[in-house]
Amino acid sequence: MGSLDVIEPMVIAVAAAVAAGVPAGDEGNDAPVELGQVRWQRDLDAALAESGGSGRPLFVLFQEVPG
Amino acid sequence: MGFGSGPLSHPLLVEAIEERFIPLLVFNNRDGTDARLLQRFGEPAWNNPVVRFLDGRGGDVIPRRDSVWTGDALAARMLAALRAAGREVPRWLELATEELAATRPRRAVLAMHCFWEGEGVLGALDGVIATRAGFVGAEEVVEVVYDPAPARYEALVEAAQRLERPGSVYCADDEQLAVARRIAGDRAVRRDVEVRTAPDADRKRALRASPLWWVPMTPLQQSRVNGALARGEDPTPWLSPRQAALGRRLAEAAREAPVELGRPPAESLADLAAYAAHVRALEVRSAPPGSGPRDGGASRR
DSSP states (O other): OOSSOOOOHHHHHHHHHHHHTOOOTTSSOOSOGGGTTOOOBOOHHHHHHHHHHHOOOEEEEEEOSOO | OOTTTTGGGOHHHHHHHHHHSEEEEEESSOSTHHHHHHHHHTOOTTOOOEEEEEOTTSOBSSOOOSOOOSHHHHHHHHHHHHHHTTOOOOHHHHHHHHHHHOSSOEEEEEEESOHHHHHHHHTTSTTEEEEEEEEETTEEEEEEEEOOOTTHHHHHHHHHHTSSSOOOEEESSHHHHHHHHHHHGGGEEEOOOOOEEOOGGGTTHHHHTSGGGGSOOOHHHHHHHHHHHHTTOOOGGGSOHHHHHHHHHHHHHHHHSOEEOSSOGGGOGGGHHHHHHHHHHHHHHHSOTTSSOOOOSOEEO
16 A cells, blocks of 8 residues: 555454444454454344345354364 | 454444344354254355355355455455345445455545645545545645556546646656646656645544544545535445444534544544543443443543
8 A cells, every 4th residue: 555554454443343332352252253243143043034024135154163 | 364353353344244134153163053054055064264145045145155255355245145135235335345455556646725625525536545635845735545446547637637726746657647647737747755744633624523533434434424524415325324323423412512532533543442432431421311320531621
């Protein structure tokens, strides 16, 4: 990037986390790092039913922990 | 940076995943329900992370793809899934995708009579990732970081030449010079200049005068919001709903009394924990009496 004050994406992420009300970094999220900051659901049938009602697609993460 | 600490922790992507999708986690290295779901969807165990987008019947909204581990690639898939599902694609998510995809941006330095106007106009152009008001010698300039898609430098120079009393176009190489000469004539000079940053009060002038200044944003969001405010347009399409909600709360608080949160977020990224504490304290102080503790760190004058 040019000579602008370049801000690393992770720092940007932490910055926006303040606005988003999402736990940033070590501010209280005990989830494994592999799962990021997303609040995940674990029940497929409930998620499918919710999707059927709202029209929102499922975002399904298949992940190993520890990864 | 890993998938979890990178794309899955980018707040704008997190917000989109939580609000525009239904996030579901399936461990690919556990027995029981997880193992049964792996079998149902034909996913391998002990695999690298895979994201699939499903409809309410469990069918893929867009074709499954492996090895999507970067922020821009994931964000592009999210946009594609929303479109395929017939859902609204928010402008702020498109903007985040654009910013994440700009991995090899270039730099332009353009002089003008007034960098307040320059930052407002240039920061609103497609392909502009970030702007910085400053000086080259005594000239007011705007340094622009842009995604070098075809014709974007040309559009930048053209826009700068339409400003009141345009100044020099400082070209870092012969390629920029050839384009700039066609548009700006002798004002285009081949010189790789250092830009001296303008005083804080002169940077992102329109945004700085707004309560939105206190809302943490990415550099590209700042450029777009500053540009919208400079033109008297509604900036909220560039903000996520969570950012916009914070902006509304800050605006309400500012109507009661001037608000000083501490150092502005864009300038204090190394001290975000303190900034976040300021914001939370402001919210507590803005709440009705008796609705929460009043020992926050924000000061209101």
